[in-house]
Amino acid sequence: MEDFSDEECNTGLYLGLGIKKEKKKPKLMNKPCFDLAFELCPKSEAIKVHNSHNNNNNNNSERFSLEYYPNATTCSTDSDNNNNNTDRRKKLRLTKEQSAMLENTFKLHNTLNPVQKKTLADQLKLKTRQIEVWFQNRRARTKLKQTEIDYELLKKQCQNLSDENKRLKKELQELKVRQSPLCPQRLSKPVCSSCDQKLLKRNEDNNNN
DNA sequence: AGGGTCAAGAGGAACC
């Protein structure tokens, strides 16, 4: 990988320039779109490939692939984006090995000091900034996941409390009815099932002692 | 086509 300045790194300009990437799937586009892209990006090393194998669909228009263009600093491939696209981002995909290594490191410590960052960056052939960003995003993902878990837990607790509240309200209502002078089974003392349970437990404890 | 994922950008807060 070429060495890029931090500025290049921070602005994302290094992307698509020097990083060895897995072979990208060719981006398919119609001939006019391809020609426009090629016109906007004459210095690119885009390889124009006629997709003869792609003729099985009903679309009769000619289709081409725009292969990865390693030496292109600015290149437009979208016909709807007609500015000069100098700031077009190319998405970096970490390899399985890089992701695994980052994950393992994250398990050990979810923040890194500058030395650790540099070491890891060297090991993975990435910029320290990329390591930093990965850890930031990873922390954010962890937090989001935890928030979701907490939310589900609170929802469950809330539901339980709501059920309990309903039950107690019902019990109170029953007690009120039973205390009414008009009730044939009128109670001399107010009793509820909670009190009953407490009383029962106390009696059991007394018996055990 | 639209939604999901994730690397990276941007801006602000906290810390020294």
Added chain:
DNA sequence: GGTTCCTCTTGACCCT
């Protein structure tokens, strides 16, 4: 003032 982190957003890419 510089650095690091958090949070929200953007944009590329992938999948259905």
